[in-house]
Amino acid sequence: MKTTDRQILHIALPSIVSNITVPLLGLIDVTIVGHLGAASYIGAIAVGGMLFNMIYWLFGFLRMGTGGLTAQAYGRHDLQESTRILLRSLSISLLLALALLILQFPICSLAFTFIDTSEEVQKLATLYFHICIWGAPATLGLYGFNGWYIGMQNSRFPMFIAIIQNIVNIAASLFFVFSLGMKVEGVALGTLVAQYAGLGMACLLWLVYYRPLRKYLHQKGLFDRTEMKRFFQVNRDIFFRTLCLIAVTVFFTSTGAAYGDVVLAVNALLMQLFTLFSYFMDGFAYAGEALTGKYIGARNHKALTQTVKHLFKWGISLSLLFTLLYGLGGKGFLGLLTDDASVIAASEEYIYWVLAIPLAGFSAFLLDGVCIGSTATRLMLIAMLVASASFFLLYYGLHHTLGNHALWMAFIVYLALRGIVQGIILYRKQLTGLHPLS
Template structure:
């Protein structure tokens, strides 16, 4: 196997495993409360889980920004800066977590004003939220650690952390619910324990694998003005980009819901095809983050160019594979998710939109990783903002004529626009990275 392909797969494959395990934490909680005898328990976990997904999604810049800057420092072999980046990222993550804990009541109240759950669900979701919010230091600390590990070309440790969290979550939640008679609070405590188990695992593995870097742990330079300005500029762009992404995603769900339960169910099921594709492609995006940043830091333009080319070759192959699999087995997959014939029949009308997702989204995923590695976050923000505008323009321009088809058309235009704009910006990014 080509050395570049080997490097890509060494980072991509463990990252894919990590990505797939992430939703398992939520699924485990739902499966446990689903046997407690009331649908309100499921509703409470769904509402609480959605709130934390959005909160942590918004602060995902802590992982992405750290990954790009660390990979460049790794390429330069700048060990003191590598350690300073870890301290900065984890420190800022813990500061943000403290703010979330202090503001937990107004955050919860604002969220419930938007979601408006039933009184029973609200009561249980409140209990779940005020327990799980104490996991924010663990989760945001892990974001910094995970981004740092990927920047260090090591995606195996994040995989071990994710697997540990799932095992601990299953054991703790089941024990608290089955043996101690707890309900929603047991599931919330199980999740909380799993989050801190993951952080502990991450720290123990750091000591084991990178303990020799302890000699570089000095506070001098951590808060250096220029370094902090760059850190916040990179993360500000990613933060604003994430807000655009969240806006499109939430609007997609809400626009489907406004068309009735059947359309909402259809869109939710078909989006699972996008989610599966994204789990795999994100693994290759992580490889792009680590390797492109490394070669930019090392000033190795040829290795960078070869890596970009090989990432797109892998992306093209996976696009063909996913399209063929979805075309041949997509309906069978939907049948596994639901036995409602009305939903499955309605899904046939929109299925061809889902078939186009891999081709429309491939460039966006690959370029995202490369741009993060290059810390070209302004280009990411501009392309995402323009794509979000195009999404809303297409939807509002055609929804009266095309109905739900306009929503899917807008989503595919949005994905394609992201990739197209980043392709146009890529030459400028490369020139700036190697000037």
């Protein structure tokens, strides 16, 4: 195996494992309350989990922006600046977490004006929310740490942290619920303990394995105006890109609900196939992010070009593999997720859209990683704006005649356009003699 491929897999494989463990935190919580004897407990955890997913999704720029900037500093062998980037990210994470804690009551009240639930579910979900919100400093801090570790070409530490979080979450939640007799509040406390266990693990790993960087902890220039401006510009673009992504995702779900419960269920199950594919492609996107930033920082354009070529070889190969797997076993996979005959029968009308996802979407994931590593975040935002606008225009232009098929067609086009627009802009910059990622 070539050196470039080994470097890509060295970062991608642990990242894929980390991605797969992410939904386990929510799954564990649902499984535990599912044995408490009331559906309202499951509903409360589902609603509470959704709220936090939406909130924390908005702050994903803390991981992505930190990763790209750190990778470039790593490529320049500027350990002092890489340490500054971590400290800036953690400082901003703490301030944002503090804002969430201060605003937790209006945020919760506003959320339930849009979420239609029973009074009991709302009461329990509110309790869950007001306990778990105290994990905001840990969660946002981990975004900074994970981005920094990936930028330092180390995706193993985020994997270790994710595994520790899941182990602690299982143990703590079981203890609080079944040993102390708590219910929803026990699950919330278990999640809270797991979040801080993850942050503690991240700090411990840094202190032990990055000991030489301690000398940079007390340094001037931490909040240098130029560097802070760059940090916020990068993260601003990612933030608005994420808002577009959330708008498309929420619209897809809510619009599918308008076609009835069966179609809503079909869409939700088929999106699990997209999510599974995304876990793998995100792993290679993280590799692209880390290696792109490193080679840009080192001004090694030959290695950068070689890395991007190899990333696309992996992307195309995985896309063909997933297309084959979904074509042969997609229906069987849905059968594992549900035994509802009406949902399985209805899925046959739409499952072929899933076959288009891998080849339509792989370049969007990979080029997102390349753009993050190069801090070309404005390019990402432009591509997302074009793709999102096309999504809504295409759906509203066709939904009267195609119904739910229009929703899936718009989603596939949206995925494809994200990669196409980014690729066109990068190619044009090459033609003009400018290195696209410098």
